[in-house]
Amino acid sequence: MNQLRRCASTAPLATFFALTYSWSWLWWIPTVLTYRGSVWGRPIGALIIPIIAGAYGPTISAIAVTALGEGGPGLRALLRKYLDWRVNWRWYLAALATPGLAALVAIWWFTRRGGSVRTFEAAGLLQIPAALIGALPFGPLAEELGWRGFALPRLVRRHSLIAATLILGTAWTLWHAPLYWAPAGTSISGQYPSVLDVATYLFEVVGMAFLFTWIGRHTRWNVPMALLLHAALNGSFAFLLFSAFSSAEGGVLSRQMIAWSAVPIWILVLAIIGIEGRAWIRRDPDQ
Numbered sequence: 456m457n458q459l460r461r462c463a464s465t466a467p468l469a470t471f472f473a474l475t476y477s478w479s480w481l482w483w484i485p486t487v488l489t490y491r492g493s494v495w496g497r498p499i500g501a502l503i504i505p506i507i508a509g510a511y512g513p514t515i516s517a518i519a520v521t522a523l524g525e526g527g528p529g530l531r532a533l534l535r536k537y538l539d540w541r542v543n544w545r546w547y548l549a550a551l552a553t554p555g556l557a558a559l560v561a562i563w564w565f566t567r568r569g570g571s572v573r574t575f576e577a578a579g580l581l582q583i584p585a586a587l588i589g590a591l592p593f594g595p596l597a598e599e600l601g602w603r604g605f606a607l608p609r610l611v612r613r614h615s616l617i618a619a620t621l622i623l624g625t626a627w628t629l630w631h632a633p634l635y636w637a638p639a640g641t642s643i644s645g646q647y648p649s650v651l652d653v654a655t656y657l658f659e660v661v662g663m664a665f666l667f668t669w670i671g672r673h674t675r676w677n678v679p680m681a682l683l684l685h686a687a688l689n690g691s692f693a694f695l696l697f698s699a700f701s702s703a704e705g706g707v708l709s710r711q712m713i714a715w716s717a718v719p720i721w722i723l724v725l726a727i728i729g730i731e732g733r734a735w736i737r738r739d740p741d742q
Contacts, residue, residue, distance in 0.1 A: 459523060460523045467521075467524050467609065468606060468610070470520050471516050471606055472606075472626060474516035475630065476512070478511075478512035479512035479630060480509070482509030482512075483506065483633035483637070486502050486505040486506055486509070486633075487634070487636050487637050489502060490502055490636075490637060502638075506639075507597070510593060510597035511598075512630070513597070513598045513599075513601025513602050513605075513630075514598060514599070514600040514601050515601075516601055516605075517533065517601040517605035518530065518600070520605070521533045533600070536600065536604050536678040537600070537678055539679065540679050542674050542680055543674075546670055546673060546674050546680055549670055550670055550680045550683040550687060551587075551684075552687075553684070553687070553723070554666075554688045554692070554693075555687065555692045556719075557716040557717075557720045557723070558691065558692075558693035558694065558712060559693050560716070560719040561712045561715035562693060562697065562712060564715065565711070572698075572708070573699040573702070574698045575696060576698050579697075580695075580696070583690070583692045583695060586691075586692060586695060587687070587690050590685075590687075590689040590690040591682060593689065594686075594689050595681070595683075595685040595686045595689070598685065599681040602623060602627060603671055603676065603681040604676070606623055607619065607668065607676060608676045610623055611668075613738070616668055616672065617735050617736060620668045621661065621664075623664055624660055624661035624662075624663075624664030625661065628656060628660040631656075642659060642710050642714065643655070643710070655714055659713065659716075662717045662720040662724060663688060663720065666684060666720065666723075666724065667681055667684060667685075670684060691709065691713075
């Protein structure tokens, strides 16, 4: 314990990443092996519990490292980040709407190329609040206090915004690795992923990471905004509006549209970096 406390004090970021990967993979790897070894060839209901438990690695690690390295005052400051909802309404709109708009662009391009998403379902609009709330306990609450509340502010003190985002986005992608072979958890789960699948997922996740950095930079690394953005990404609100996504083939179509959504996200990211310029490429410890 004393050694861990020293690590948390002298190398908090390294300790955070080590604990995050250790906690999550110790839950996920045995779970995935059990799933893959199932004689039924499909997920066993009880396995969802260790998958969710493993997902809380970033948040648990952030709390542990802060408590060990900074004590009670540091831990209280970290947890208070959940309570800071005082942000300009524009950033609420950006967090909630950007993923859906990117998905709608992907759907539009898909249909322009001859694809079909069948009929528009206006009733899907009524499902969006429930989808948002339902998404919060999983990825958002499980991860964001760690990734964007703990790690990202520390990374941007040492690196430029671009470098910090690439580091965290890559770490975030690889952290999911055991779930690539799981029934769910990533956009490439449920199969035996190829190198191209993993590269596509890296492209998706790093693009999303830049959205978190963009909103975080303008909201003083606000954790509630990260929660809302993550919930909007996971909730796939745009998919609720078209009947094809609720059909038997909806899972395959959703994966395809998630991959295509990464393209407008990256276009937006490159536009933001082009507009904001030097703020993204210079190292600024006071960010």
